[in-house]
Amino acid sequence: NAGVTQTPKFQVLKTGQSMTLQCAQDMNHNSMYWYRQDPGMGLRLIYYSASEGTTDKGEVPNGYNVSRLNKREFSLRLESAAPSQTSVYFCASSRTGTDTEAFFGQGTRLTVV
Amino acid sequence: GEDVEQSLFLSVREGDSSVINCTYTDSSSTYLYWYKQEPGAGLQLLTYIFSNMDMKQDQRLTVLLNKKDKHLSLRIADTQTGDSAIYFCAESPRDSGYSTLTFGKGTMLLVSP
Numbered sequence: 001n002a003g004v005t006q007t008p009k010f011q012v013l014k015t016g017q018s019m020t021l022q023c024a025q026d027m028n029h030n031s032m033y034w035y036r037q038d039p040g041m042g043l044r045l046i047y048y049s050a051s052e053g054t055t056d057k058g059e060v061p062n063g064y065n066v067s068r069l070n071k072r073e074f075s076l077r078l079e080s081a082a083p084s085q086t087s088v089y090f091c092a093s094s095r096t097g098t099d100t101e102a103f104f105g106q107g108t109r110l111t112v113v
Numbered sequence: 114g115e116d117v118e119q120s121l122f123l124s125v126r127e128g129d130s131s132v133i134n135c136t137y138t139d140s141s142s143t144y145l146y147w148y149k150q151e152p153g154a155g156l157q158l159l160t161y162i163f164s165n166m167d168m169k170q171d172q173r174l175t176v177l178l179n180k181k182d183k184h185l186s187l188r189i190a191d192t193q194t195g196d197s198a199i200y201f202c203a204e205s206p207r208d209s210g211y212s213t214l215t216f217g218k219g220t221m222l223l224v225s226p
Contacts, residue, residue: 033213042117042201042216042217043203043214044216045214045215058213090156092156101158102158103158104155106153106154107153107154
């Protein structure tokens with residue numbers, strides 16, 4: 001049981017480039033989330049998807065777009081990367097929106113130069 | 114808005130007890146969580162407590178909640194070197210309807226032999 005799988009694990013982008021971070025879960029969870037983790041800032045919610053077909057903004061959505069492709073997959077897109085988006089990105093999922101436990105992926109370390 | 118505060122660093126000796134503290138501001142929080150993050154890894158849920166509870170014990174872990182002071186603590190008994198990690202306090206607002214967690218900045222626990 002893989003849980004939550006994120007790809008890639010590491011990425012270096014030049015300013016202005018675009019890329020998509022992929023996330024897939026195999027636990028049949030309804031809700032999925034994207035967080036970013038910055039030193040001294042903890043984790044901040046970028047976007048979430050309460051269920052297949054819905055997405056909503058979190059605390060720091062600017063510069064990002066998301067797609068809930070199906071129940072398993074939730075992708076995060078950076079259309080024009082900026083150095084301020086250098087961060088570690090975590091995808092998470094939970095069985096339902098009000099479930100007590102969110103399961104996290106291993107993270108994607110993104111550097112924008 | 115919601116805010117979760119933690120001390121940034123704690124150093125203990127192996128075998129001692131560790132106490133990590135957290136304060137939160139959202140009085141409507143339903144669940145309060147403790148997550149553990151080991152270097153290079155994602156977040157792992159350690160334990161959680163409902164806001165209508167005062168204490169929860171789970172093996173070496175004891176969570177204490179003081180709702181009046183909005184103070185949450187995590188006590189790790191007989192701390193081991195494998196407990197060295199960053200510990201995040203998080204809360205889930207009652208009205209959010211979803212597991213959109215608000216995290217503290219994390220407490221780095223260093224356990225020395």
